[in-house]
Amino acid sequence: MQIQLNRVLVTLAIIVVLLVANVSISMDAVLANTSEEVTEDVVENEEEQETTSETNQEETNDSENDEVKEETSEDTESSDKSSEEDVDEESSEVEEEEDKESEEATHSEEKENAEVTEETEEDTSTSKENTENETSEENTEDDTSSEDETEEPSTFSAEATTMQDTSWVTPFKEDLTRLGFGGMNINDTYGNFTAKRVGEFQAYYGLNVNKEADEATLAKLDDILSSPFQKGETHEDTIELKKLLTWLGYGNMNINEIYGSFTETRVQQFQRDHGLKDHGIADEPTWNKLREIVDTVFQVGNEHPGVVELKRNLTTLGFGNMNINEVYGNFTETRVRQFQANYGLSATGQVDQKTLKKIDELLKVSFYQGKTDSDVVSLKEGLTKVGFGNMNINEIYGNFTETRVSQFQDYYGLRATGVADPQTVEKLNQVVNSPFQEGETHENTIELKNLLTWLGYGNMNINEIYGSFTETRVRQFQRDHGLKDNGIADEQTWNLLSEMIDTVFQVGNEHPGVVELKRKLTTLGFGNMNINEVYGNFTETRVRQFQDYYGLRVTGVADYQTVELLYEIADSPFQEGETHDDTIELKRLLTWLGYGNNW
Structure with a gap:
């Protein structure tokens, strides 16, 4: 009996060895030989069973069972090794068919023989299953397709074998797939391919790459999936996101806080165009890439779709005459520099985020051709x-x-x-809204009237009230000197008045104001001049004398300080024909000094 079983097992071992060595032996011949040997073994087995005692059978069977198990285990290990060396499924099926034929041919009535045959079949089947599983895993790694994992699942890694709850793995895989790390079978198995995807996720988001679903990985995954920058969410920084996208040519969105479906589409387009995971969520890599491109793309020599929109916006704001295309050339740089200088930005000629924000701000609040607004x-x-x-x-x-x-x-x-x-x-x-227009009152209106009077536009009451006659005098001055005659003493009017006072009253000039200047000087004892518009040498002499007498800088030019003092003294209330409370004190002082009997 032992010899017969050994022969069967040896035959099986020979088949396996031949398969491993890839010996080109006809399978049909091997199967035929095996079938004949099995038939002879069955005949001999039946004859021997009739003459063998029941006790000897039990002892023999115990010994045979031990040897069979050892040899079967060796055969299984050999089969595993052979499977790792590309044993295909067809070989395993041949083994299974041979085992079945051996079982049917033996027709053993003994329980021990049946158990031995059953154990042999189970070992062979196990070898076949292991071979299929390992082959499937290898194919999965090569094709990055679904996984067929036989390892005990772990909550953290593919290598761990501790029994624990793995129900979390399914939603974990779903989340990874949502973010672009998919291709896995969505089940509770954490296998090698899942570990590979986890490693890719960790590398993409700058985590420690250990391929384990550790605390940092789970936290990062949750952080991304709960981001406010995804479809259906609202956040104030979504405005900035949309602006960045628009600046780079991904526009036509409503610039507001709502992250809608079209915003998601624009984000996905940007992500695809720049090698990012196109899940439509504006995650950290997306924000970083947006800012990086915005800070570098708008400079001389670059071409980018966003340059088209930039040029259009600059043209709208009055910095145009550029070719509207994707090229950021020298003239574009010039226009950008002019824009920056005009609005108090650093005039580098390179568009940064501050420049782009200023452009957006101006487009929103400015009025330009084609715009309709109340x-x-x-x-x-x-x-x-x-x-x-x-x-x-x-x-x-x-x-x-x-x-x-x-x-x-x-x-x-x-x-x-x-x-x-x-x-x-x-x-x-x-x-x-100037205070220097009809109907307004301002203390500096007195100075304005003085300036006008000194330049020949007088006969106004010198006070704080800006009346209709003051407006008339201002208009006359503005028309005479090429200003907009709006009757408002604006900045241009003030500047010209001051400039003329400092320049017109000097030798060689003619001006209507010179007539009044000479009259005032004559009133104060610096006369004998021809009263006309000519500021000649003798007028200059009289002005010098006046300046010296009153402690002013002696130049001979009737500047603002000179003219102001001249008019102040000439229009004093302490002169013949005037009335003032302090005139009483003046008379007393004169009387005390011996100049009395004057009233």
């Missing part, structure tokens, strides 16, 4: 009041409005862009 009405009314009118007073900002705004800007020393930006509107409001 505030355009008040803008046109203000322009008309200060002398830039003849527009249709409505909400439309058209070509002629742009022309008037440009003229206003040029007149008041602003860059003539034709765009009513905050600087322009502020200046317009300053002029329109």
Whole structure:
């Protein structure tokens, strides 16, 4: 009996060895030989069983069982090794069929023989299953497809074998898949391919790459999936996100705090275009890449779709005449530098986030051609009041409005862009609401009237009230000197008045104000001049004498300080024909000094 079983087992071992060595032996021949040997073994087995005692059978069977198990284990190990060396499924199926044929041919009536045969079949089947599982895992690693894992699942790694709850693995895989780390079978098994995906996730987000679902990995996963920068969420920084995307050519979104489906689409497009995981969530790598590109792409020599939008916006704001394309050239740099200088930014010619934010701000609050807004009405009314009118007073900002705004800007020393930006509107409001216009009262109106009077625009009451005659005198002065005759003493009017006082009263000039100057000097004892508009040498001499007498700097030029003192003394209340309370004290002082009997 032992010899018969040994022969069967040896035959099986020979088949396995032949398969491992890849010996080209006809399988049909091996199967035929095996079948004949098994048949002979069965005949001999039946004859021997009839003459063998029951006791000897039990002892023999015990010994045979031990040997069979040892040999079967060796065969299984050999089969495992063979499987690792690419034993295919067909070989395992042949083994199974041979075992079945051996079982049917033996027709053993003995229980021990049946158990031995059953154990042999189980070992062979186990070898086949292990071979299939290992082959499946190898194919999974190669094809990055689904996994068929036989290891005991772990909550942290593929290597751990401790029995524990693995129900969390399924949602964990779903979350990884949501973020672009998928291709796994969605089940509770944490195998090698899952570990591989975890490692990729960790590397992508800058974590320690240990391929384990540790605390840091789980926390990072939760942080991303709970991000406020994903579809359906609202956050104030979504505005900045949309601006960054728009600046780089991913625009046409409503710039607000809502992260809608189109925002998600734009984020996904950006992520795909720049090699990021395109899950549509604006995660840290996405934010970093956006800021990196914005800070580097807008400079000479670069080409980028965002340059097109940049040029259009600059043109809208009055910094145009560029070719609208993706090229950031030298002239674009010049326009950017001009824009930056005009709005108090660092004039580098390279567009940074501050420059882009300023552009967005101006586009939002400025008025420019083609824009319709109720505030355009008040803008046109203000322009008309200060002398830039003849527009249709409505909400439309058209070509002629742009022309008037440009003229206003040029007149008041602003860059003539034709765009009513905050600087322009502020200046317009300053002029329109000036205290130096009809109906207003201001202490400096006295100085204004003095200046006008000294220059020949007098006969006003010198006080703080800006009346209609003061407005008339201002208009006359403005017309005579090429200013906008709006009757408002604006910055341009004040500047010219002061400039003329410091320059007109000197030798060689002619001005109507020289007539009044000579009259005042004559009143104060510095006369004998021809009373006309000519400021000649003798007038200069009289001015020098006046300056010396009253302790002023002697120049012969009737500057502001000289003229101011001249008019102050000449218009004193302490002169013939005037009345003043302090005249009483004056007379007493004169009497005490021997100049009495004067009243």
